Amino acid sequence: MRIITDFHLHSRYSRACSKELTIKNIAKMCERKGIQFVGTSDFTHPAWREEIGRELEPIDGGAFQLKDQSSSTRFLLSTEISCIYKRHGKTRRVHHIILFSHLAGVDHLIASLQARGCNLKSDGRPIIGLDSEELLKHVLEADPMGLLIPAHAWTPWFAVFGSQSGFDSLEECFGEMTKYIPAIETGLSSDPKMNWRLKQLDSIFLVSNSDAHSLDNLGREANVFEMPEPGYQELRRILVERDRTKFIETIEFFPEEGKYHVDGHRVCRFWCEPAQTKKLKGICPKCGKPLVVGVLNRVDRLADRPLDEQPKDATPYRSIVPLAELIGGAMGVGKASKTVKAEMDRILSDGRSEFGVLLDLPESELTRITTPEIVESICRMRAGEIQIRPGYDGEYGVVSLREDEGTKRKEQQASLF
Ligand SMILES: [Zn+2]
Numbered sequence: 163m164r165i166i167t168d169f170h171l172h173s174r175y176s177r178a179c180s181k182e183l184t185i186k187n188i189a190k191m192c193e194r195k196g197i198q199f200v201g202t203s204d205f206t207h208p209a210w211r212e213e214i215g216r217e218l219e220p221i222d223g224g225a226f227q228l229k230d231q232s233s234s235t236r237f238l239l240s241t242e243i244s245c246i247y248k249r250h251g252k253t254r255r256v257h258h259i260i261l262f263s264h265l266a267g268v269d270h271l272i273a274s275l276q277a278r279g280c281n282l283k284s285d286g287r288p289i290i291g292l293d294s295e296e297l298l299k300h301v302l303e304a305d306p307m308g309l310l311i312p313a314h315a316w317t318p319w320f321a322v323f324g325s326q327s328g329f330d331s332l333e334e335c336f337g338e339m340t341k342y343i344p345a346i347e348t349g350l351s352s353d354p355k356m357n358w359r360l361k362q363l364d365s366i367f368l369v370s371n372s373d374a375h376s377l378d379n380l381g382r383e384a385n386v387f388e389m390p391e392p393g394y395q396e397l398r399r400i401l402v403e404r405d406r407t408k409f410i411e412t413i414e415f416f417p418e419e420g421k422y423h424v425d426g427h428r429v430c431r432f433w434c435e436p437a438q439t440k441k442l443k444g445i446c447p448k449c450g451k452p453l454v455v456g457v458l459n460r461v462d463r464l465a466d467r468p469l470d471e472q473p474k475d476a477t478p479y480r481s482i483v484p485l486a487e488l489i490g491g492a493m494g495v496g497k498a499s500k501t502v503k504a505e506m507d508r509i510l511s512d513g514r515s516e517f518g519v520l521l522d523l524p525e526s527e528l529t530r531i532t533t534p535e536i537v538e539s540i541c542r543m544r545a546g547e548i549q550i551r552p553g554y555d556g557e558y559g560v561v562s563l564r565e566d567e568g569t570k571r572k573e574q575q576a577s578l579f
């Protein structure tokens with residue numbers, strides 16, 4: 163059975179997150195999106211830990227279900243922890259996704275972090291002073307079946323390979339514990355193809371998750387596994403044993419759409435490709451301050467394989483644009499508008515899910531349920547025929563369909579984007 167999984171997201175107890183992020187709402191939204199297996203997120207936060215215990219119960223295989231059985235969505239225990247520490251004379255900021263097999267392990271980790279003086283109460287994604295290697299030791303001590311995966315590995319300010327406060331290799335960050343790292347998360351600003359350029363990543367998996375701060379963003383990136391049913395034990399086995407036959411594909415943002423794809427300076431509204439940054443000697447031509455080096459540039463610096471070469475046995479991926487954006491673009495209205503919502507509801511009736519519509523539904527079937535403009539948008543997305551103004555220095559990229567016919571619809575898109 164094909165299981166779509168998203169295990170990096172947040173609860174309403176994380177900073178800048180929607181108040182609607184409750185366990186029940188997440189379960190319901192996952193059904194609409196077509197996600198069968200989703201992370202609880204934020205399990206070290208006391209109030210959210212309490213909600214997890216109140217709403218969910220364990221079932222076989224290390225998955226959790228709603229106690230009232232009102233949803234088919236299955237959960238796995240997940241959180242994100244941000245570490246800030248000094249190593250080799252530099253301040254490091256690295257975010258980590260942590261997955262656990264049982265609640266007793268979660269409580270063990272909470273107790274051991276609190277004993278080290280970590281503040282877990284003020285944020286669902288806590289910031290702690292442990293280094294990454296030490297955190298991994300705490301994780302495995304609390305649950306030997308636990309996993310730690312570096313989150314959005316290329317984000318300039320908060321990641322293992324980040325240009326501003328990261329490292330050049332996993333070994334530099336995790337030392338002797340590196341062998342316990344089964345994967346890195348590529349993040350929105352990079353896709354697998356970019357990561358294939360680093361030979362040091364050939365021996366691990368590349369995973370993708372939404373890092374959603376609102377219900378609508380759930381599943382904007384995801385992992386597709388072949389599993390008999392959603393289960394943490396099997397997910398862990400696939401990752402740890404590098405079972406390529408069961409890790410079918412990842413579903414990706416177009417990386418240009420991510421917030422840190424190219425180099426730039428947001429306050430000056432200036433961005434450029436890595437070659438231009440080199441010519442500018444890394445300095446913003448508008449204000450004279452250093453440019454924030456994006457993911458494309460950073461990957462290029464650490465790469466030891468040419469762009470057009472693909473490693474053996476790489477996991478395939480598909481790139482998507484969220485359905486609301488496609489509909490908004492095709493109809494010439496904002497993606498959060500009532501018009502888009504109404505059309506979404508129409509398209510996603512009769513038990514159809516967003517992933518089903520974006521990835522699987524044949525064109526003939528799409529034509530039956532929605533407008534020709536939306537069908538065309540979906541087909542162009544599937545063919546990769548889109549234009550993007552790339553994201554930089556915390557500013558999301560902007561997607562539009564390829565301009566060709568100069569139709570009225572195109573003009574509407576131009577005004578939208
Ligand atoms: Zn996050």
Ligand SMILES: [Zn+2]
Nearest residue numbers: 427430446449
């Ligand atoms: Zn500037």
